[in-house]
Structure formats: structure tokens, C-alpha cells
Amino acid sequence: MALTLMEGNEAIARGAVAAGCRFFAGYPITPATTILNHMLAMLPPLGGVCIQAEDEIASIGLCLGASMAGVKVLTATSGPGISLYSEQISFAVGSEIPIVIVDIQRLGPSTGSATRGADGDVQFLQWGSSGGMPVIVLAPADVADCFTLTAHAFNLAERFRCPVFVASNKEIAMTRASLDPERLAPPPPVDRAAPAPGPFVPFQAPAAGGVPGFLPIGGPVPVRQTSSTHGPDGYITTDPAEITRMLKRMQSKVDAAADDLAIVEHHPAAGADTLIVAYGVTSRAAEAAVRQLAVRGRAASLLVLKTLWPVPAAAVRRAADGARRILVVEMNLGQYVREIERILPGRKIDFCGQMDGRLIVPETIVEAFNG
Amino acid sequence: MDSLLNAARPPVFCPGCSHDRITHMLDKAFLGMGLAADRIAMVSDIGCSGLFDTFFNTHAFHGLHGRALTYAAGIKLARPELTVVVTMGDGGQGIGGAHLLAACRRNLDMTLLVLNNFNFGMTGGQYSATTPPDAEVGSGFLNQLERPLDICAVAKTAGAPYVVRCSAYRPDITEVIRRAIEFKGFSVVDIWGICPGRFSKRNRLTTKAIEDGLARLPALEGEVPENRRREFGEHYRELAAAQRPVPPPRAVAASFAPLGEGRREVIMLGSAGQRIITAGEILCLAGMHAGLNVTQKNDYDITVLRGPSISEMILSPQAIDYAGIVRPAVVMALGPEGVARRRKTFAALDASAVVIQAAGVEVPASAARTHRVDFKTQGFKGTDWALASLAVMARLGLVVGMETLEAALAARLRGEALSTATEIVRAVRLGEWV
Numbered sequence: 001m002a003l004t005l006m007e008g009n010e011a012i013a014r015g016a017v018a019a020g021c022r023f024f025a026g027y028p029i030t031p032a033t034t035i036l037n038h039m040l041a042m043l044p045p046l047g048g049v050c051i052q053a054e055d056e057i058a059s060i061g062l063c064l065g066a067s068m069a070g071v072k073v074l075t076a077t078s079g080p081g082i083s084l085y086s087e088q089i090s091f092a093v094g095s096e097i098p099i100v101i102v103d104i105q106r107l108g109p110s111t112g113s114a115t116r117g118a119d120g121d122v123q124f125l126q127w128g129s130s131g132g133m134p135v136i137v138l139a140p141a142d143v144a145d146c147f148t149l150t151a152h153a154f155n156l157a158e159r160f161r162c163p164v165f166v167a168s169n170k171e172i173a174m175t176r177a178s179l180d181p182e183r184l185a186p187p188p189p190v191d192r193a194a195p196a197p198g199p200f201v202p203f204q205a206p207a208a209g210g211v212p213g214f215l216p217i218g219g220p221v222p223v224r225q226t227s228s229t230h231g232p233d234g235y236i237t238t239d240p241a242e243i244t245r246m247l248k249r250m251q252s253k254v255d256a257a258a259d260d261l262a263i264v265e266h267h268p269a270a271g272a273d274t275l276i277v278a279y280g281v282t283s284r285a286a287e288a289a290v291r292q293l294a295v296r297g298r299a300a301s302l303l304v305l306k307t308l309w310p311v312p313a314a315a316v317r318r319a320a321d322g323a324r325r326i327l328v329v330e331m332n333l334g335q336y337v338r339e340i341e342r343i344l345p346g347r348k349i350d351f352c353g354q355m356d357g358r359l360i361v362p363e364t365i366v367e368a369f370n371g
Numbered sequence: 372m373d374s375l376l377n378a379a380r381p382p383v384f385c386p387g388c389s390h391d392r393i394t395h396m397l398d399k400a401f402l403g404m405g406l407a408a409d410r411i412a413m414v415s416d417i418g419c420s421g422l423f424d425t426f427f428n429t430h431a432f433h434g435l436h437g438r439a440l441t442y443a444a445g446i447k448l449a450r451p452e453l454t455v456v457v458t459m460g461d462g463g464q465g466i467g468g469a470h471l472l473a474a475c476r477r478n479l480d481m482t483l484l485v486l487n488n489f490n491f492g493m494t495g496g497q498y499s500a501t502t503p504p505d506a507e508v509g510s511g512f513l514n515q516l517e518r519p520l521d522i523c524a525v526a527k528t529a530g531a532p533y534v535v536r537c538s539a540y541r542p543d544i545t546e547v548i549r550r551a552i553e554f555k556g557f558s559v560v561d562i563w564g565i566c567p568g569r570f571s572k573r574n575r576l577t578t579k580a581i582e583d584g585l586a587r588l589p590a591l592e593g594e595v596p597e598n599r600r601r602e603f604g605e606h607y608r609e610l611a612a613a614q615r616p617v618p619p620p621r622a623v624a625a626s627f628a629p630l631g632e633g634r635r636e637v638i639m640l641g642s643a644g645q646r647i648i649t650a651g652e653i654l655c656l657a658g659m660h661a662g663l664n665v666t667q668k669n670d671y672d673i674t675v676l677r678g679p680s681i682s683e684m685i686l687s688p689q690a691i692d693y694a695g696i697v698r699p700a701v702v703m704a705l706g707p708e709g710v711a712r713r714r715k716t717f718a719a720l721d722a723s724a725v726v727i728q729a730a731g732v733e734v735p736a737s738a739a740r741t742h743r744v745d746f747k748t749q750g751f752k753g754t755d756w757a758l759a760s761l762a763v764m765a766r767l768g769l770v771v772g773m774e775t776l777e778a779a780l781a782a783r784l785r786g787e788a789l790s791t792a793t794e795i796v797r798a799v800r801l802g803e804w805v
Contacts, residue, residue, distance in 0.1 A: 002622035003659045005652070005667075014620070023449060030673065044611030049448045054473035058441040061434070061470075065414075065445025068432060069453075073445075087435055114673055175694055176652065176667040178659050181622050217430040218450035222408050226424070226433040235380070235425060281694075288693040359695040 004181045008146040008172035009076075011184070012102055013038030015150035016074045018186040021100070022048035023073040025062035027055055027081060030114040031170040032104040035076040056084035060101070064088060067097050068225050070216030072154055076102035079121050080111060082128065089163055090129035091227045096161035096203065096212060096250070098192055100153045103165055104173040107357045116357030117170035119280050119331040123338070125165045126309045133247070134254040136261060137165040137309035139279045140172060144183045149263075149306060151186035156261070158192045160253055161211050167308060169331065171281040171359055203246065204232040210253035255310055262312030265304040266319045272299040273324035274369060277316070277340055279305040282331050282360050289365035300327075300369055308336065313343045320344055329365055331355060375401050375408050377428045389539035389564025390419055390486055393548075394426055397456070397484070400549040401429075406454055414443040416459040416467075418493045419566075420486040423458040437467025440474045440483065447479050451604045454552060455481035462491045464522050465500035471522075474557055475529035479603045482551050482558045485522055486539075488566035489576075496569030507573040523591050526559040532598040533557065536591045539564035540578040550593065556602050623782060625662030627775040634687040635700045635770050639757055640713055642706030643671060643680045649783075650757030651682030657761075657771040657779035658686035666694040670712070679708035686770060701769055703727045703760045704734045706753075725769060727760050730802070742767065744802030755795050762796035 006014075013035050016024075024039035026032070036052065043050040049066070053059040056077055063073040077085065082103050092099050103125060107116040121128075125137050136156050138149045146168060153164040195213025196206060200221045205212045212232075217223045224234035231237040231246065254261075267290070278286040283304040290300045303319040305312060320326055326344060328337040329352045337351045352368035354360050376382075376398050384391040401411060411429035415421045417436035424431035430453070434442050443457045464471055464485060474483065490508050491497040498506070498514035501522065508514050523536045533554045537547055539562045551558035563581045565571050637654060641647040648669050655665040663686040672678035683696050702717070704710050704726060710733070717737040720726070724739035729746050744763055746756045765773045773796070780792050 001662075002624040003664070004620040004622045005655055005659065005665065006620060010620075023445070025445070038617075041614075042617045044607075045614045045616040047611070049607070049611075051444075051448070053441070054469050057438060058444075058470055058473060061438045061441025062445035062448070064434070065432065065442035065447075066449040067445075068442075069446045069449035071449045088438070091435055115671065171668070171694070174669065176655060176665075177691065177694065178655065178663075178665045181620050184620070216450075217412055217432060217446055218409075218453050220409050222428055222430050224424070224431045226431075227435055228433065284692040284694065291692075359693070361695060361697070362693050363697075 001180055003178040005176050005178050006143055007034065007174055007176045008140065008143050008168055009034040009104065009174065010038050011143045011146035012076070012150045012166065012168065013042060014184065015147035015186060016100065016154065017042050017046070019072065019151035019154035020189045021072045021074045021154060022046065023063065023066040023071045024075065025051040025053045025059040026076050027053055027059050029078050029081050031106055031173045032076045032078050032081070032102065034174070035102060039074070056081040057088065060085045060088040060099070063099055064092060064097050067099050068217045068223070070218065072098070072158070074100045074102065076104065078104050078106045079108045082121060082124065086129050090131050092163045093129060093133045093135060093250070094131060095225055095227055098157040098161050099163050100150065100157050101163055101165050102150070103167050105167060105169045107355065113357055115170065117281065117331065117359070118355050118357070119169055119282065120355060122167060122308055122332070123335045125167055133250055134310055135163050135165060136160065136254060137167050138263065139167045139306055139308050141280060141283045141304060141306065142172060143177045144179050145306065146172060147184045148186065155187060155190035158190045159211065160257070161192065161214065162254060167280070169281050201232050202234040203230060205249055210249045258310040258312065259314050261307050261310060262315045263306040264312055264315045264319070265306070267302040269299040269301045272301040274327055275301045275303055275320050275323040276327045276329060276365065276369070277303045277305065278329045279308060279336065280331065282329055285360050285362045286329055286365055288362035289369065292362055292366055293369060298369070311339045311343065316340065316343055320347065324348065325350060327352060327368055329353070329360060329368070331360060373402070374398055375411070375427050375429055377426055380425050382426050383422065384419065385568040387565065387567040388419070389488065392539055393484065393486060393562060393564070394423065396545045397548055398427070399545045400552060403545065403549055404552065410454055412446050412453045412455045414439045414446065414455060414457045416463040418460045418462050418491065420458045420460040420463065437463045438470065439463065440467065440470040443481050444474065444477070444479055447481050448604060456552060457481060457483045459483065459485055461485065461487045461489060461499040461501040464520065471526065472529045475526050475531035475559070477603045478530065478532060478557045478600060480555050480557070482560065484548065485559065485561045486564060487522065487561055488564050488570055490566060490570045492566045492569045509569070521588070522561045523559065527591065527595050527598065530598050531557055531559050531595065532600065533559065533594055534591045535560045535593055536585060536588065537562055538578065538581045538585060540581065554594070623656060623659040625660065627661045627772065627778065629658070629661035629663050629686070629688070630768055630770055630772055634685060634689065636696050636698060637684045637686070637701045637703070637770060638696060638699050638713070638716065639682045639703045640705060640709030641680045641757055642708045643674070643676050643678050644754065645680060645706055645757050646754050647680040647682050647705070647757050650761055651684050653758065653779045653783050654684050654761055654771070656782050657775045660775050660778045660782070661771050663688055664691050666691050668694055679712040680706070681709050681712060699724055701725050701727065701764055702739070703757070704732050705729045705756045705760060707732055710734055725767065727763050729756050729760070741805050742802055743805045749800060751795065751799070758792055758795055759799040762799040763801060766801055
């Protein structure tokens with residue numbers, strides 16, 4: 001078998017382009033910069049646009065403008081940049097602008113350590129914008145995931161008209177790995193749906209799915225876009241009933257699809273009474289830990305979450321069914337474990353976390369398992 | 372058609388607001404240019420200038436405060452055929468100053484109309500970037516402390532090729548706006564007007580006072596000759612078309628047998644500038660030529676020409692899950708910074724591990740066998756020690772063989788770099804076990 005050598009960030013860029021992304025704007029920041037580099041190499045020869053913007057606020061602003069003009073757009077940054085994106089993210093949520101946002105997580109808080117990994121943004125991505133509306137967050141575990149989940153993220157952004165995050169980590173982004181290029185196969189591309197026939201009402205959603213049909217700025221029908229609280233016609237509204245209908249629709253279009261959006265890998269082990277729950281690069285240490293435990297005659301089941309938001313609650317409950325104990329492992333001081341505790345009330349839930357710039361080693365997970 | 376204004380949503384500005392006049396004059400300018408509604412994108416900011424998008428039956432984009440120029444740039448790059456007009460207030464110039472500078476430097480073909488009324492009208496008349504120090508505003512004494520911004524001087528300095536400073540009450544304002552829109556490039560029109568709701572309640576500001584104020588400043592009436600240059604979008608597309616497509620990822624077929632068995636971990640500990648990362652990639656390619664799965668994880672400081680440079684490689688016949696180092700088979704000690712960063716690694720080495728030590732680089736005591744090579748005496752520059760140590764490892768029969776290593780060089784390097792590297796790996800001699 002022939003193998004290729006690739007870092008996660010290159011796989012993200014290639015996945016985006018394969019999904020039809022033709023516009024990228026970003027600002028240099030370790031460990032996300034190599035996505036900008038790859039997009040700059042890939043997009044212009046394809047007739048696409050890659051811009052290094054004046055700051056992160058402009059990066060995502062350029063993307064939102066281009067997305068409303070009908071182009072599939074990507075931006076990529078790390079925690080400090082996500083912080084600057086925050087207001088624009090809430091704009092994309094409330095105004096239903098498709099966009100894929102990559103967060104190559106690095107050790108925080110704040111500037112933190114540019115070349116050290118962490119999974120410290122997993123709650124921030126969901127809750128770090130005003131209004132508290134649901135977003136979609138996917139978490140790759142390896143380089144191949146970086147490709148396929150990014151391509152998938154584009155399809156979801158188109159389908160749901162909302163920001164979709166790819167929550168990677170320096171440890172995947174800048175670690176090269178060999179892989180079979182055959183694994184880099186994007187899902188069939190999905191494009192944002194056109195509106196129903198008749199006069200165009202920009203935020204009028206069909207009953208099913210709750211996602212308004214899209215027409216681009218620049219097409220033959222004038223299109224309105226606004227960051228203000230609006231009714232279906234895209235004009236400001238103060239009518240509480242209308243506001244409630246709009247916001248409930250935006251909430252439910254994502255939340256009601258949670259089962260459909262759930263991407264998890266469940267590895268049940270016969271005789272195991274502990275379920276290990278992990279995501280991102282840590283799930284690979286968890287796999288190694290499960291293997292080491294098996295060698296020592298101890299069985300552990302493993303659930304790897306690739307969708308973090310909306311929380312794949314049903315899949316977690318199914319995997320946890322019959323487990324005496326749940327062990328949540330993550331590269332932070334306790335973030336996603338809150339969600340597991342929320343959806344599995346009354347269950348014995350242990351936490352194994354670390355946020356010091358190092359990978360969690362399999363032996364640490366084995367110790368937590370034995371602990 | 373006699374107007375692009377939205378009959379269902381007439382302008383709602385305060386009586387006497389200069390924005391109302393600009394709304395109608397902008398409509399006239401559009402009509403004079405014969406532009407259809409679907410050929411125009413209005414991008415508005417926050418504040419009273421942010422109401423403009425609702426008054427026009429064109430494409431309309433109303434975003435966040437200060438960021439209008441960023442959306443406009445995205446729209447224009449995606450749809451170069453559109454006429455893009457941005458309305459912002461003086462407040463937006465303050466909060467979005469970086470975007471004004473970038474737009475001037477970039478020179479995309481779009482127009483910024485600054486509806487400059489010297490205060491934040493919507494939030495209570497606070498001082499803005501253009502409020503005079505002697506004005507009475509809703510920010511107490513604070514505006515007395517700051518110097519107002521000359522938007523046009525800034526735009527000119529930042530490279531805007533078309534800058535106009537004018538009164539909203541100029542009789543030919545429609546023509547002023549039209550000429551700015553028709554200009555191919557970024558045009559800035561700083562339009563001074565009266566905010567009757569806030570500013571002129573407490574300050575005597577008349578059209579005559581505006582004229583006088585403008586007369587005190589250097590006139591700016593259009594093209595800035597020293598900033599004349601190509602429009603960004605057109606230039607971008609020309610340069611983009613000349614770029615070569617990126618080939619699909621190159622695959623390496625297994626053509627050699629690996630040395631040894633199981634998962635092998637190799638660490639290179641060096642200093643910035645020793646080409647540690649490149650040597651690590653070559654080892655990975657060698658592993659792939661031997662049919663192994665590989666990972667390469669690097670550790671270096673932000674200062675790329677100083678400090679440690681560390682590369683960790685795993686080569687394994689099995690799929691690699693955990694990509695961190697657990698039990699190194701080979702540690703290459705090539706520079707003091709890298710060794711210092713990973714002192715603990717040495718203490719954990721067992722007797723099966725091998726340390727390849729560059730002479731002159733101190734290493735901590737360990738249970739490993741140590742093979743010392745004097746690269747310097749052999750005539751190698753520090754930048755080549757990492758590559759040379761790969762050849763030492765191969766000669767010692769560890770991890771991958773010499774043929775595999777040379778195949779990796781051929782896969783990674785071309786031309787003179789390849790011949791130089793091949794010479795190095797062939798020339799290197801073993802050192803001694805210590």
C-alpha cells in the first residue's frame with residue numbers, strides 16, 4: 001500500500017477544497033497558519049480567493065460577505081482568534097450565514113503557548129458568542145478525520161446555514177502522519193437549498209427542517225441580510241411572537257437534528273464495566289490505553305466523540321447503557337465532562353484531565369481506569 | 372424606474388438630518404448611472420448610517436459596528452461585477468480604523484460614504500473620532516482631551532486613490548457621489564453633515580459653519596495622483612491565474628524491508644537551524660519506503676533561529692494511535708538546547724536504547740548504549756549533523772537501512788540539494804561506542 005505524509009492542517013485545506021470551498025480569509029496564528037499557507041497555494045489556481053486579512057475580525061467578516069455572495073467559505077485560527085471572531089460568529093448564527101471555522105486549539109488561557117496543544121475551547125466554541133444559540137462542532141482525532149470532517153462540515157454549514165466548527169488541536173494540526181490517500185475521499189458535496197418558488201422572503205423557512213432557502217447577494221433577486229433581530233422578510237421586528245418564532249426555529253433546526261448530526265465511534269468490549277469517553281487527539285491515547293488494558297486482561301469500552309455539539313446525547317446514553325462507570329478523558333481541566341454529567345444524571349462519572357501542553361499519555365488513562 | 376428607494380420603508384431620520392438628504396442623493400446617483408437594483412450591494416454599518424440598507428431595494432448587507440468594509444470586501448471579491456457602496460458614520464471609522472486602513476491599502480473597487488456628523492447620534496451624542504475638542508457632547512469633558520481624526524488625510528496616507536471631503540449640502544453632491552462610485556478603485560467620500568437629534572442641539576453647527584470648516588483644510592476632490600494604481604480584484608485575478616495548481620498528495624510505495632520489529636521511536640534533539648525537522652521528515656519518508664506507518668511531532672520555540680529544535684518520529688508496522696513518545700529506541704543528541712529541554716528522556720532510557728551523540732554535546736547519564744560521532748572532525752557543518760546522524764543510525768543497523776534512506780532523500784529533495792545530501796549520507800563514518 002502506498003502512503004502519503006501529511007499534517008492535519010494540510011488535510012483540512014485539502015478537505016475544504018474538495019468540498020467546494022473557494023474562499024478563505026485568515027490571519028497568521030500558530031498553530032493554524034499552515035492552513036492559510038495551503039489555501040493560498042490551492043485556491044488561486046482554482047479561480048478561488050485566499051486573503052490574508054488585517055486582523056481576525058476582518059478575516060471572518062470577509063468570509064461572511066463572500067458567503068452571502070454564494071461562495072463556500074473557510075476561516076481558520078486558534079483560541080485568541082476565536083475570541084476576536086466572537087461577535088461575527090453570533091452574526092453568522094443569527095443571520096444564518098453558512099461558514100466553516102477551524103479552531104486549532106492551543107494551550108490557553110489568553111496568548112498561552114502557541115506551540116502547545118490543548119482542548120480548552122470546547123465549551124467556548126458553543127457558548128462564546130452572544131445569544132447562546134446552538135452551533136455545530138466536529139472534533140477530528142487524526143489527519144484523515146481532518147480531511148473528511150472538514151468536508152462534512154461544509155455540507156452541514158450549507159444544509160443548516162450556521163457556523164460549523166472544526167475543533168482540531170495543535171497535536172493533530174502540526175503532527176505529520178502517514179496515511180493511505182484513498183482515505184481522503186470527501187462525501188458528495190451538498191449545496192445550500194434554493195427557496196421555494198414565489199416571491200423571495202429571505203428568512204422564510206419551510207416547515208420541514210426550519211432552514212430558509214438561500215439566494216446570493218449579486219443574483220437577479222435583491223437579497224437582504226441583517227445582523228438585527230428580524231422577521232422572515234429580513235427587516236427589524238419588535239414583535240415578541242415573531243421574534244420567538246425566528247429564534248425557536250434557529251434553535252431547533254440544529255438541536256432537533258442532534259441524532260442525525262452525531263458522529264461517534266463506539267468500541268464496546270465484552271465484560272467491560274467502564275466506558276471511556278474521549279475526543280480529539282486524546283481518543284488515540286485512549287485507544288492505546290484500551291489495548292494495554294486488554295493485554296493485562298482488563299476490558300474497557302471506548303466511545304470516541306467526533307461530534308461535540310450538538311451533544312450526541314442519544315449515542316452517549318446508548319454507549320453508557322450497562323456501564324458501571326464512565327471515565328471522561330480530555331485535554332483540559334474539565335469541560336466536556338459537564339455534558340456527560342448532564343445527560344447521565346446519577347451515574348458514576350470519573351474525570352481524567354490534563355492541560356499542561358503535553359499529550360495525555362496512555363499510561364495516565366490506564367491509571368485513571370485502575371484508580 | 373424613477374427610484375431605487377423602498378416605497379414600503381421610507382427614510383426615518385430625524386427632521387433635518389443630513390443622512391436623509393444623502394439617501395435621496397445616493398438614489399439619484401444610482402439612477403443617473405443607470406444601475407439596476409440587482410447590480411448594487413449596499414453595505415451599512417451600525418448607527419444611523421446603518422439604516423441605509425433598509426431604504427434601498429437593492430442587495431443589502433447590514434452587519435456589525437465598524438466592520439462594514441470587511442463584508443464589502445468579501446462581497447466584491449466574490450462578485451466583482453457588483454457596485455458595492457458602504458455607508459458608515461464617523462463612529463465606524465474609530466472602531467473600524469484597521470479596516471479603513473486595509474481598504475485604502477488594498478484598493479478594491481468600492482465606495483465608502485462616511486456620513487460624518489461628529490458624534491454618536493444613536494447612543495446619545497457621545498464623542499467620536501471626529502468630534503472637535505470644543506464641542507459639547509455626551510461624553511463630558513473627554514473630547515477636550517483628544518484630537519479629532521482627519522479621515523481623508525488618513526485615507527490618503529494609507530493609499531486611497533480617490534478621496535473627497537465635502538459638505539452634505541453641496542448642490543452637486545449627487546455628482547460627487549456618482550463620480551466616486553464610477554471611479555475604478557477604492558473611493559472615500561467624507562461627507563460632513565448635521566445631526567439635529569444630538570449634535571446641533573448643544574452645538575451651533577450650520578451649513579455655513581461646515582463650509583468654513585472644510586475651507587480651513589486642504590481641498591480633496593477626487594483622484595489622489597500619487598496613489599493611482601491597479602485595482603486589487605483585477606490584479607489579484609491576474610496574479611492568481613498565473614499560479615500553478617497544487618498536485619494531489621504524493622504517495623510512497625513500500626519497496627524496502629524495515630530493520631527490526633515493532634514500534635520504533637526516534638527522537639532528534641538539536642538546536643534551531645540544524646535542519647532537525649527536515650531530517651525528521653526524511654526519516655519518516657524512509658519508514659514509508661519500508662512499508663511502515665509513521666508520525667512526526669515537532670517541538671520548537673516561537674523564535675525559529677534560536678532555542679531547541681526537537682523532532683519525534685514513530686515508525687510502526689501497526690497503525691499508530693498514540694503519537695507521543697513512550698519508549699525511544701534511538702535518541703540523537705545533536706544540540707545542547709534540545710538535550711536540555713529533554714533531560715528527563717535520558718533517565719528513562721533502557722539498555723536496549725541507543726543514543727547517537729554528536730561529539731561536543733553533553734548528554735545526561737542513561738542506561739542506553741551511547742555511540743559518539745565527531746561530525747565536526749569529519750567535516751560536517753552543524754546544519755548537516757541531523758542528516759548525517761540518520762546515516763549513522765542506518766549504518767548501525769537501526770530502524771531503516773542505507774538504501775531506504777537514500778530512497779527517502781530522492782523522494783524529498785531535488786537537484787543540488789539531493790546530490791549534496793546523498794554525498795553526506797555516503798561520506799559519514801561511524802564513531803565509537805562509549
